[in-house]
Amino acid sequence: MEISNKCTNENINVNININDNDNNINEKNNNFVNKQRIFLFDIDGTLSLPRKKVESEMIETLNKLKKIASVGLVGGSDFHKIREQVGDNILNEFEHIFSENGLVYYKNGKLEHIENIRNYLGQQKYNEFISFCMEYIGKLKLPCKTGNFIELRNGMINISPIGRSCLQQERDEFEIYDKKHKIREKMINVLKEKFELFNLQFSIGGQISMDVFIRGWDKTYCLRFLKDYEKIYFYGDKTEKGGNDYEIFVHPRVIAKKVGCPSDTMKYINSFL
Ligand SMILES: [Mg+2]
Numbered sequence: 001m002e003i004s005n006k007c008t009n010e011n012i013n014v015n016i017n018i019n020d021n022d023n024n025i026n027e028k029n030n031n032f033v034n035k036q037r038i039f040l041f042d043i044d045g046t047l048s049l050p051r052k053k054v055e056s057e058m059i060e061t062l063n064k065l066k067k068i069a070s071v072g073l074v075g076g077s078d079f080h081k082i083r084e085q086v087g088d089n090i091l092n093e094f095e096h097i098f099s100e101n102g103l104v105y106y107k108n109g110k111l112e113h114i115e116n117i118r119n120y121l122g123q124q125k126y127n128e129f130i131s132f133c134m135e136y137i138g139k140l141k142l143p144c145k146t147g148n149f150i151e152l153r154n155g156m157i158n159i160s161p162i163g164r165s166c167l168q169q170e171r172d173e174f175e176i177y178d179k180k181h182k183i184r185e186k187m188i189n190v191l192k193e194k195f196e197l198f199n200l201q202f203s204i205g206g207q208i209s210m211d212v213f214i215r216g217w218d219k220t221y222c223l224r225f226l227k228d229y230e231k232i233y234f235y236g237d238k239t240e241k242g243g244n245d246y247e248i249f250v251h252p253r254v255i256a257k258k259v260g261c262p263s264d265t266m267k268y269i270n271s272f273l
Contacts, residue, residue: 038070042236072096102222103155160209175207219248
C-alpha cells in the first residue's frame with residue numbers, strides 16, 4: 001500500500017511503502033518484547049516539528065513500540081535541548097538517549113559515555129587549531145566583525161568569521177556577502193589542507209558560521225554502543241547527502257527510512273504494532 005503524504009511544514013512529499021520487506025507479517029504479530037531489535041529516531045523534524053516539542057500522541061505511540069522493541073533517540077543537539085523537546089521525564093522514558101549523536105549517551109537513565117572534541121584532539125593540537133583560526137579571522141577583510149568568533153561546544157567547534165554577537169541585519173548581510181565572496185568555503189579549504197592529519201570534518205551551517213567535528217562523529221557514532229542488537233532501524237528527515245541523518249541512513253548495519261514529518265514517523269511505527 002502506497003501512502004502519499006504531503007507534509008506542510010517543510011513541503012516534502014514522501015511515499016511510504018508500508019508493506020516493505022523489513023516490516024513483514026511475522027514481526028507485526030510478534031507480541032512479545034523483542035530486545036534484539038532497536039528503533040532509533042532522529043528528533044527534530046522526525047518526532048517533532050522543527051524546533052517544536054514532541055506531541056503527547058507521539059510519546060504514547062513510542063510507549064507502545066517500547067513493549068515490543070528497544071527504543072532510542074539520536075539527536076545532534078545537546079542533552080538539554082533534547083530534554084526541552086522530548087519532556088522532563090526523558091531519562092525515565094527512554095532506554096537509550098544519544099545526545100550530540102552519542103557523544104553524550106544516557107543508558108537506562110544513567111550517563112554511560114561522554115566525549116568532547118578538545119579531549120579527543122589533546123590540548124596541544126587544539127591550541128594549534130584555535131590559534132590558526134584566530135589569526136585567519138584576524139586577517140580577513142569583512143565589512144563587519146563583531147564578537148564571539150569561536151565557540152567550543154562539546155562535540156564541535158563553531159567558527160563564525162563575522163562573530164556570533166552580530167545583529168539580525170548584520171547576519172543577513174553576511175550571508176549575502178558570503179555567498180558572493182565564499183568566505184566560509186575558502187576558510188574551510190585552508191583548514192582542510194593545513195590540518196589534514198587532525199581527522200577533522202567541516203560543515204557550513206546556518207547563515208554565519210561553520211562547524212568543525214571529528215570525522216565519524218555523525219549519527220553513526222551511536223552504533224558502537226548497539227553491537228548486541230540484531231536489527232537496527234532508524235528514522236530521520238535529513239537523509240540526503242549533507243544532511244545530519246545521511247551517514248546513519250546509508251550505514252550497512254541500519255535499516256533506515258526517510259520521513260517527511262512526525263505523522264510519517266507515526267505511520268511507520270503503527271505499521272509495526
Ligand atoms: Mg532532523
